[in-house]
Amino acid sequence: MAGHSRRSVIAGVAVAGATALVAGCSGGGEDPPAAQPLAGGGPGQNTAPGRRVVIGFSAPAADHGWLAAITNNARRQARALPDVEFKMVASGANAGAQRAALSTLIAERPDVIVVLPHDGKELNAFGVEAMRAGVPVVNLDRAFPDPAAFRLQIKGDNYGMGVAAARHIISRLRTRKVEQPVIAEIAGLDFLELTQERSRGFRDTLAAAGMSVANRRAAAFTADSGQREAAHLLQALPHLHAVWNHDDDQGVGVLAAVEAAKRGEFFMVGGAGSRQAMQTIQAGGTVLEATVTYSPSMASSAILLARLIAQDRGLADLAEFEVPRQLVLAAETVTRDNADDYLHFGF
Structure with a gap:
């Protein structure tokens, strides 16, 4: 969905916009009744x-x-x-x-x-x-x-975050013609239902495309925890194609771990849509190439x-x-x- 459509949704919630009309259905070729x-x-x-x-x-x-x-x-x-x-x-x-x-x-x-x-x-x-x-x-x-x-x-839409992240990854991997991708996931706090929903959406969408998560780590929505868990993940997987990180704040630490390990053979999708993450995506030069919103x-x-x-x-x-x-x-x-x-x- 384009950014302009998001503005339309929020503007609707903020009660700006045109008056809605009720459209009726009719048979026999008759004109529909006038909107009330x-x-x-x-x-x-x-x-x-x-x-x-x-x-x-x-x-x-x-x-x-x-x-x-x-x-x-x-x-x-x-x-x-x-x-x-x-x-x-x-x-x-x-x-x-x-x-x-x-x-x-x-x-x-x-x-x-x-x-x-x-x-x-x-x-x-x-x-x-x-x-x-x-x-x-x-x-x-x-x-x-x-x-x-x-x-x-x-x-x-926590489940939808996982779906959106997986769809982007699937599309990019197919464009690159990667046949057996190694995909990783850095989640947030696992005891929260929202984290579980995000992972389920990610897993379900990958499975429908014949793909799966090779390694999953749970962080704590902080930069320190993101750096720690990303370091463990990178050690466990010497080669990667794609990573989904659930949260852009912990993503600061994830990117630090990637830089410290001098890794760059994969791309990453973030989560939540922080301004810093968007600016990093715009600037280029890191593995982060997209993020999915949770505004x-x-x-x-x-x-x-x-x-x-x-x-x-x-x-x-x-x-x-x-x-x-x-x-x-x-x-x-x-x-x-x-x-x-x-x-x-x-x-």
Whole structure:
């Protein structure tokens, strides 16, 4: 998908764009009935000021570039909305501490809570508690497994990231006419469901093309862990054709390990779409030639949609009265050819 289409998706979530039309089907060659006005109203309705609302927010500490962008995007978006009061609570060092802070927030009765949990399964009970107390929850990124724990769930397409990375690798290997490719994978934290989904999408897509992963290492979304695991992987595989690294922050360490080992016979696909990774792709000179997106712009969308939920409004460009229950962002492939289109979304 081109960068311009991504802008269209985000603009739709941010409630800009033309009014949608409902097209009817008819038989017998008759003209279709005229489109009826939508419940959502005309374009621009969502940007009109509404009643003042309080949006509570919690996300893990910004020890990673992507997490820092999540919090910064949420805060910046809230500040741009004159009818929103942004109330951020400390997430603590783990799921238990975040759960305690969020329970206190429930007692303060904000209009809606946006939360990126330390762990979706461990914080699921909070979501259920808040929803039962009449406080809608927007669950961001790390999913609550129980549908009763959230009003809206927004996340990236983790399985789709694996699919996109594998498709790029398959295409490049076929172009090079590599018959028995040696493919490696450097994942993130293995206990997270999102990591498992990324690996599954990667594995499934390779298998459909008759390919497989020769060696897989799990890092921890940090540059240090990426360098360590990449060094082990390079020692285990004296020759490689392609590597998928799940996360561009840990990719900084991966590239350092590649340089230290003086390896360059393979190409690499990154993950998440950091600005630094995109600029590295543009500059050339390293094994990194593409990255697949997992944009922190989802935090901005979470605030925009939380506001509409609290104000009992829907999306102006949709026929339905209410904001949808789920939003999954597309995983898109960024290369040297289209990096300029995506730099704006890099963290």
